[in-house]
Amino acid sequence: MAIEDYRSTMERCSRCSYCKWIPFAHVKSWRFAKGCPSIEYNKFHAYSAGGRLAVALSLLDGRFDYSDSDSLLDIFYKCQMCGLCDISDKICRYTMEPLEALREIRFKLIEDGQLLPQHMPVIDNLRKEDNMMMKSKTERGKWADGLDVKDVTQESAEVVFHAGCRFSYDEELWKIPRTAVTLLKNAGVDVGIMGKDENCCGVRAYNMGYRGEFTKYAENNIEAWTTAGVKTVVTSCADGYYAFKRLYPQLGSKFKVFHTVEFINRLIKEGKIKFTKNVPITVTYHDPCHLGRQGEPYIPWTGEEKKIRNQIVVREPRKPRYNGLNGVYEPPREMLKSIPGLELVEMERIREYAWCCGAGGGVQEAYPEFSLWTATERIEEAKATGAQAVVTACGWCERNFIDAINESGQKMKVYDILELVQQAL
Numbered sequence: 213m214a215i216e217d218y219r220s221t222m223e224r225c226s227r228c229s230y231c232k233w234i235p236f237a238h239v240k241s242w243r244f245a246k247g248c249p250s251i252e253y254n255k256f257h258a259y260s261a262g263g264r265l266a267v268a269l270s271l272l273d274g275r276f277d278y279s280d281s282d283s284l285l286d287i288f289y290k291c292q293m294c295g296l297c298d299i300s301d302k303i304c305r306y307t308m309e310p311l312e313a314l315r316e317i318r319f320k321l322i323e324d325g326q327l328l329p330q331h332m333p334v335i336d337n338l339r340k341e342d343n344m345m346m347k348s349k350t351e352r353g354k355w356a357d358g359l360d361v362k363d364v365t366q367e368s369a370e371v372v373f374h375a376g377c378r379f380s381y382d383e384e385l386w387k388i389p390r391t392a393v394t395l396l397k398n399a400g401v402d403v404g405i406m407g408k409d410e411n412c413c414g415v416r417a418y419n420m421g422y423r424g425e426f427t428k429y430a431e432n433n434i435e436a437w438t439t440a441g442v443k444t445v446v447t448s449c450a451d452g453y454y455a456f457k458r459l460y461p462q463l464g465s466k467f468k469v470f471h472t473v474e475f476i477n478r479l480i481k482e483g484k485i486k487f488t489k490n491v492p493i494t495v496t497y498h499d500p501c502h503l504g505r506q507g508e509p510y511i512p513w514t515g516e517e518k519k520i521r522n523q524i525v526v527r528e529p530r531k532p533r534y535n536g537l538n539g540v541y542e543p544p545r546e547m548l549k550s551i552p553g554l555e556l557v558e559m560e561r562i563r564e565y566a567w568c569c570g571a572g573g574g575v576q577e578a579y580p581e582f583s584l585w586t587a588t589e590r591i592e593e594a595k596a597t598g599a600q601a602v603v604t605a606c607g608w609c610e611r612n613f614i615d616a617i618n619e620s621g622q623k624m625k626v627y628d629i630l631e632l633v634q635q636a637l
Contacts, residue, residue, distance in 0.1 A: 215272060215320045218313035220517060220525050222269040224305070231261035231297035231310060234565040244560040244593050247296040249568055249586040258287045261297035261310040268317050278326055288317055289328050290582060293419045293573035294501040299536040299564050306533050307525055318421030330578035331420050338425060342411045345381040353407035355379065355386040361393050362404030364440040369404030371396070372442040374456075376449025377412050378607035384614075385607050391630045392448050392472045399484040401475075403446070406436065415455035415502075420574040427463070430455070434465050444468040446475050448630070450606035451572075453540075454502035461510040471503055473605050473629060477543040480550055487636040490553030495627070496599040497544055497556060498590060498613075499566035500606035505536030536564030544605050544629055551636045557597045559590075567593060569609035576612065587616035591624055601625035603632065 233239070234247040246252045251260040258267060267287060270276055278284060291314065298311035321327075334344055341349040355375060362369045373396065375389040396403045414429030437445065445467045447453055456469040479485045499505075511532035518526055541563045548556045561567045570576070570586025591613060594602040602624060604610055613626045 213316065215316040218309065218316055219272065221309050221313045222265045224308065224525065225262050225265045227262050229262065230300045230304060233300065234561055235300055235303045238565055240560040247300055247565065249570060250291045253582055253585055254290065259290060261314065264288060264314055265310060268313065285326060285328055288321060289574060290579055291573055292568045292570060292575050292586065294568035295506045296565065296568065299505050302533060302535045307527065319423050322421040328578055331574055334577050335417060335422055335425065338412060338417055343377045343381065344412055344416050345377050347381045350408065352380050352410055355389055356405055356407060359390060359393055361397065363407050364404035364442060365406060365409050368441050370402040370442065371444045371446055372437060372440065373403055373405050374445055374447040374449065374452055375410060376447060376452045376607065378611060379448060380410065382607065382611060385610060388448055388607065388628045388630055391634050395476055395485060395633065399479045413452040413455040415451045415459065419572060430460050430463050434460060434463065437467060444470065446470045446472055448472045448607065450500035450503040451608065454506050457507060458510045471540055471605065473544040473547060474540060476633065477547045480547060487552055489636050491551050491632055491635050492553040493601060494555045494557060494599050495548065495601045495603045496559050496594045496597045497548060498569065498602055498604040498609060499541065499563055500604060500609050501568050501572060503605055504539040504541060504566055505564040507539040508534050508536065539564060547629060547633065548603065551632055554632065557599050559593045559597055561593065569612045571608040571612040583612060584616045584619055587612040588620055591616055591622055595624060601627050603627045603629050605629050
């Protein structure tokens with residue numbers, strides 16, 4: 213699609229400010245009622261979904277051009293693309309699609325050469341080294357050294373485990389993919405990895421506006437998995453999960469896709485993973501944006517948008533409504549509740565209305581202070597539950613929480629959910 217296809221979303225935005233809050237029926241306190249980190253941090257309407265749609269409509273209609281605003285790129289890029297605005301808007305306006313419109317705006321900016329300088333080194337490294345971590349391609353498979361796991365480029369396996377860029381290069385987090393592969397192997401799963409030949413999923417570049425890079429990596433991964441004969445893709449990366457589950461099917465991918473919390477939760481229920489130790493800790497769970505509200509499976513749709521009496525917008529046939537309800541919420545919570553001695557307490561903003569960790573949309577790379585502020589807000593919410601630790605299922609979330617805690621000097625432990633599973637074995 214193109215930016216022009218979202219004109220109706222831009223025109224029908226009533227500036228109701230739903231995009232700035234979690235739905236009012238879910239508000240439990242003023243302190244944790246806000247939904248959009250960008251508007252809360254910048255305190256100016258242009259940094260909300262409604263404000264960005266208004267600016268985009270002015271660009272589309274030629275009322276001003278790029279040279280008229282020095283802050284234009286700041287407005288469109290200082291956003292984690294977390295999707296909360298999209299979910300909240302659909303409470304009362306189910307045909308609104310602000311997230312997709314904002315993504316198309318970024319595609320348009322890149323096509324027109326309006327590049328954010330802070331993103332360029334990351335994108336250049338992606339093009340040269342196939343990762344978003346400013347690292348060498350040759351280092352990609354080091355996380356799996358000594359694991360004795362199949363290399364699917366050399367031998368067949370039914371399941372391929374995709375580590376993702378963050379877990380592949382962040383040495384402090386290597387224990388997560390290593391634990392995932394070990395759990396799968398010990399449960400009898402025929403699993404393999406791509407090792408040094410694994411590529412980026414492409415979705416972080418996609419959310420920065422680089423659609424061409426995303427398509428390249430999506431096609432490369434689909435071809436590599438097809439050549440290797442794998443049937444199922446399992447990943448611990450929430451970004452990768454979203455890419456493989458929602459975006460890759462639009463390019464012809466037909467693989468079964470699971471996040472490790474889905475796959476391992478099933479193994480626990482089947483008795484293939486059994487707990488023998490107590491883990492006496494009180495934790496709260498953070499829903500990653502790309503696993504939660506954006507983690508819904510792709511539903512094909514072919515239709516057109518029409519207006520009844522040139523006023524009421526309808527889609528024929530009815531277009532799938534991605535409202536976040538079918539994201540991955542229960543498996544991680546079931547896993548945590550099944551661990552002996554562990555107590556799970558919930559934050560106020562959870563599931564499809566969870567506050568973002570702050571690491572997505574190119575914000576971590578371009579606006580690190582904003583990124584860490586967003587994470588610190590979530591840590592404050594976690595502390596308010598009385599929990600000793602915040603648990604998540606995304607390496608990008610985990611890294612941003614760790615960095616925010618170190619920066620602020622707060623005392624809160626951060627775990628990937630698989631670390632607690634490992635402690636209970």
